[in-house]
Amino acid sequence: METTTTVRAAALELEAVSRHHGRRGSGRETVALDAVSCAVPEGSFTAVVGPSGSGKSTFLQCAAGLDRPTSGTVRIAGTDLGRLSEAALTRLRRDRIGFVFQSHALNLVPSLSIVENVVLPLVLAGADPRGAGVLDRGRLLLDRVGLAGRGDDRPGTLSGGQQQRVAVARALVNHPDVLFADEPTASLDPESAALVLGLLRDAVRLDGRTVVMVTHDPVAASWADTVLTMDGGRLR
Structure with missing residues (x-):
């Protein structure tokens, strides 16, 4: 009996990507990424690890x-980012990419309610925040991340771990092609970190999203399907 293997399309592809800082020939040039190539399949959870200065943040x-x-x-999903204008690249990041950052200050807008923070990407894309279904969508995501009933509160009333769970909800609200997480558990206690990692894992398992996470923490990396190790600007 023959068996077939399903090959998943790549949600993210890098081909010989290099990033240099400083002017070539000046003696001060540094190579943050050195001809990095990889493909991340749709519906997968990939962790990028490596020591400080290895290039993993530049990779992200x-x-x-x-x-x-x-x-x-x-x-990303077949779209060559290098061919996009700055305006088109901004739209792609807004409409097709989700972000979760380490810093709570970068994650949430303190003057907005929690549910308004969740639906902010939709509002920036032109949705009416008072329109049918927009806030309801945000509240459903808050329920999913364990914060039902907190939508009208302000982010400052939440713990760091709760704020990071709101950030995950916001990253998922626009159904992104890829969700990027930059050290999402670095400032969290182990219990809160496990809750956040579980949400990222569920985004892959339940929704088929693609998650790419940069982390220095081997425990966090163990939640991923694939671990890419960077050293000296290269994948090892």
């Missing part, structure tokens, strides 16, 4: 379109 910035590489190609 280039992969997510937050920084343009010096050379090479980055594609």
